Amino acid sequence: MTSGMFELLGFGPQGWGLPLLKAAGVTIAAALCGFLLGSIFGIGGATLKLARPRALRLIGQAYTTVFRGVPEILVVYLFYFGGSVILTTLMNTGGFPGFYSLPSFVIGVLAIGIVSGAYQTEAYRSAYLRLDRGQIEAGTACGMSKLLLLRRIVAPQTLRFALPALGNIWQSALKETSLLSVIGLTELLRQAGTAAGSTRQPLLFYAIAAAVFLVIGRATGAGLNRMESHLAKPWRR
Amino acid sequence: MLDWPFLTDVLGQLLSGLPLTLQLAALSLSIGFALAVFVAGAAGSAFAPLRWAAKAHVELFRGTPLLLQIFLIYYGLGQIAPLRHSALWPFLREPYWCAILALALNTSAYTAEIIRGAIQAVPAHEIEAGRACGMSGLLLRRRIIWPIALRQGLAVYGSEAILMIKATSLASIITLTELTGIAHKLISSTYRIFEIFIVTGAIYLALTFLMSAAFALLERQLQAHHAHRRA
Amino acid sequence: MASASRPAAADNASTVPAIAVDGLHKRYGAIEVLKGIDFRAHEGEVISILGASGSGKSTFLRCLNLLELPSAGRLQIFGEQVDLRQSGDALHIGNRRQVDRLRTQVAMVFQNFCLWSHMTVLENLMEAPIHVQRRGRGEVREEAEAMLRRVGLIDRAKAYPAQLSGGQQQRAAIARALVMKPRGLLFDEPTSALDPELVGEVLKVMRDLAAEGRTMLIVTHEMAFARDVSSRIVFLEQGRIKAEGLPLDLFRGGVNERFDQFISRFNQA
Numbered sequence: 001m002t003s004g005m006f007e008l009l010g011f012g013p014q015g016w017g018l019p020l021l022k023a024a025g026v027t028i029a030a031a032l033c034g035f036l037l038g039s040i041f042g043i044g045g046a047t048l049k050l051a052r053p054r055a056l057r058l059i060g061q062a063y064t065t066v067f068r069g070v071p072e073i074l075v076v077y078l079f080y081f082g083g084s085v086i087l088t089t090l091m092n093t094g095g096f097p098g099f100y101s102l103p104s105f106v107i108g109v110l111a112i113g114i115v116s117g118a119y120q121t122e123a124y125r126s127a128y129l130r131l132d133r134g135q136i137e138a139g140t141a142c143g144m145s146k147l148l149l150l151r152r153i154v155a156p157q158t159l160r161f162a163l164p165a166l167g168n169i170w171q172s173a174l175k176e177t178s179l180l181s182v183i184g185l186t187e188l189l190r191q192a193g194t195a196a197g198s199t200r201q202p203l204l205f206y207a208i209a210a211a212v213f214l215v216i217g218r219a220t221g222a223g224l225n226r227m228e229s230h231l232a233k234p235w236r237r
Numbered sequence: 238m239l240d241w242p243f244l245t246d247v248l249g250q251l252l253s254g255l256p257l258t259l260q261l262a263a264l265s266l267s268i269g270f271a272l273a274v275f276v277a278g279a280a281g282s283a284f285a286p287l288r289w290a291a292k293a294h295v296e297l298f299r300g301t302p303l304l305l306q307i308f309l310i311y312y313g314l315g316q317i318a319p320l321r322h323s324a325l326w327p328f329l330r331e332p333y334w335c336a337i338l339a340l341a342l343n344t345s346a347y348t349a350e351i352i353r354g355a356i357q358a359v360p361a362h363e364i365e366a367g368r369a370c371g372m373s374g375l376l377l378r379r380r381i382i383w384p385i386a387l388r389q390g391l392a393v394y395g396s397e398a399i400l401m402i403k404a405t406s407l408a409s410i411i412t413l414t415e416l417t418g419i420a421h422k423l424i425s426s427t428y429r430i431f432e433i434f435i436v437t438g439a440i441y442l443a444l445t446f447l448m449s450a451a452f453a454l455l456e457r458q459l460q461a462h463h464a465h466r467r468a
Numbered sequence: 469m470a471s472a473s474r475p476a477a478a479d480n481a482s483t484v485p486a487i488a489v490d491g492l493h494k495r496y497g498a499i500e501v502l503k504g505i506d507f508r509a510h511e512g513e514v515i516s517i518l519g520a521s522g523s524g525k526s527t528f529l530r531c532l533n534l535l536e537l538p539s540a541g542r543l544q545i546f547g548e549q550v551d552l553r554q555s556g557d558a559l560h561i562g563n564r565r566q567v568d569r570l571r572t573q574v575a576m577v578f579q580n581f582c583l584w585s586h587m588t589v590l591e592n593l594m595e596a597p598i599h600v601q602r603r604g605r606g607e608v609r610e611e612a613e614a615m616l617r618r619v620g621l622i623d624r625a626k627a628y629p630a631q632l633s634g635g636q637q638q639r640a641a642i643a644r645a646l647v648m649k650p651r652g653l654l655f656d657e658p659t660s661a662l663d664p665e666l667v668g669e670v671l672k673v674m675r676d677l678a679a680e681g682r683t684m685l686i687v688t689h690e691m692a693f694a695r696d697v698s699s700r701i702v703f704l705e706q707g708r709i710k711a712e713g714l715p716l717d718l719f720r721g722g723v724n725e726r727f728d729q730f731i732s733r734f735n736q737a
Binding site for chain 1: 564567569571580588596
């Protein structure tokens with residue numbers, strides 16, 4: 001096993017190095033896009049949950065309950081099968097017969113985004129609730145409009161309070177990308193599986209995938225920690 | 238608008254996968270908890286290699302995707318020849334035991350951290366008070382530290398248990414026909430994704446709801462016990 | 469209505485009042501906190517608003533820059549009628565821009581300082597002048613530094629509020645109000661949240677401002693300060709102005725029975 005290992009993992013024509021590196025790129029891209037989409041859902045969800053009308057609050061509540069309570073893999077199926085059902089119906093009624101489906105990357109980003117958004121909703125909501133009302137009032141008293149207050153006072157402070165929770169949610173999103181192997185996205189796990197299948201070395205390739213996940217998680221985690229401690233500076237005495 | 242006969246048919250078929258889902262969750266949670274106690278103990282050990290091993294265990298199983306862990310065990314272990322010839326092999330080649338092993342190892346890493354955090358959160362002065370009464374060693378742990386830590390850690394462990402119920406769904410990917418496995422079969426054969434998602438989702442929500450209610454009840458009882466003791 | 473008493477202030481006093489309030493009411497549900505207040509403040513006056521807790525004095529002050537919306541009544545700031553419109557049982561703001569503009573003219577200092585915790589002291593001072601008043605950054609910076617020098621905090625310009633003492637925070641908050649070049653200042657119990665040993669430094673800054681002939685309305689429990697510094701005392705009880713006049717007259721006693729009771733109770737406490 002060791003003699004061929006370098007060849008197997010190299011970047012030569014026989015090596016799996018390049019495909020694995022590309023797959024790691026896909027993993028990072030899917031996690032990042034999903035997480036960013038999740039931020040939009042999260043801010044929207046938090047806005048709903050903090051809104052005055054009861055109906056809006058209920059919608060926000062339903063969103064977080066469903067997408068935090070249902071297994072992520074089911075959500076992936078929902079977008080995978082649901083997306084193709086809707087797309088095919090649309091195309092067929094539009095006069096294009098046949099079967100259509102969304103690219104697996106798009107499905108993956110949507111699925112991760114909606115699940116991540118449900119968790120981010122809670123992060124943003126509880127961060128907002130920690131804001132000091134007096135500071136918002138001080139802004140109002142200085143003649144700030146609602147929008148200016150949001151931009152200059154509310155948003156920066158909410159983000160800072162939410163950051164530790166967002167860091168955990170990012171790590172989850174990163175790991176969730178592995179589920180996209182099930183719908184055919186060639187991310188790290190699927191690429192490792194392909195390599196494992198054709199070389200009969202599952203232990204090696206899954207271990208490598210694990211190591212890559214650890215490295216990505218560690219590196220981004222360290223970056224987030226630094227950002228967090230930088231942004232927390234004003235609150236230290 | 239809703240096709241009730243179809244929905245009830247789906248519900249019936251899905252419920253046949255419920256026992257397997259519950260089994261997977263119950264077994265992996267209990268095995269995982271036992272493992273976690275060891276891991277947490279090792280993490281607090283004075284013997285450095287033991288501490289490192291515990292740290293590596295936690296890092297590995299929290300830092301990588303569960304599905305990868307399942308594949309590593311399901312596809313990878315067979316590559317180890319001694320294992321293939323051992324008495325364990327009849328178990329380890331079964332997807333059922335592979336799933337349980339992966340789930341248990343995964344939850345053990347998270348649970349070990351929960352245990353560690355809960356014990357660290359025990360106020361120092363309460364421990365000191367115990368020492369002042371002449372307690373030490375196991376007695377101090379059994380009467381003071383563990384009961385307080387249990388109260389602190391219970392809520393967090395409750396959400397870990399809920400996550401594990403959801404996590405059992407990944408067993409479907411290595412052919413187990415628990416809830417999600419059946420749901421996937423139904424979706425692939427009928428393509429009625431929305432109805433099936435709603436019914437399956439509702440079952441999972443009901444499970445997580447019951448689980449959190451159980452933990453809330455447990456917590457209340459512990460609190461009541463505690464309040465009584467204080468009074 | 470009494471006019472300003474001190475000569476310096478009297479010179480500045482124009483015929484148009486700085487703040488004019490007529491028939492101000494404020495209700496929260498069934499509870500009426502302010503029960504019809506008529507009030508004039510002229511430019512250069514320093515007015516202390518006294519009263520027991522629950523008398524409505526803070527609510528009254530907060531109505532003046534519309535942090536609280538009056539339920540009924542009319543409000544004029546520096547000769548400008550505030551556009552308040554009746555809708556059902558309450559008033560609402562007719563013109564947000566007008567309110568935002570007027571708020572920079574009557575700046576507020578809060579009991580809990582309310583500095584923005586994610587900004588340095590200097591950034592706190594520069595925030596509203598740049599983003600609300602849209603003044604130039606260079607000019608605002610100079611002005612902000614001058615104000616910090618004035619309140620003795622120039623060496624703390626780069627510090628964050630959490631790193632300051634309460635007294636320092638309140639001085640910074642006063643400087644933040646001043647950088648907007650307001651025509652009037654509202655103080656809502658500015659020393660109530662401070663440790664006793666830090667009250668003096670804040671009162672000193674306020675004393676200096678008063679000596680400059682600034683228009684100031686101060687809700688306070690500092691009786692000595694009210695007596696020595698203000699040009700006029702307004703005494704609120706149960707949502708109404710019960711007594712009003714020169715501090716020397718009122719504090720001598722015998723002018724208003726309710727005020728005397730309030731003061732004697734206060735001195736006992």
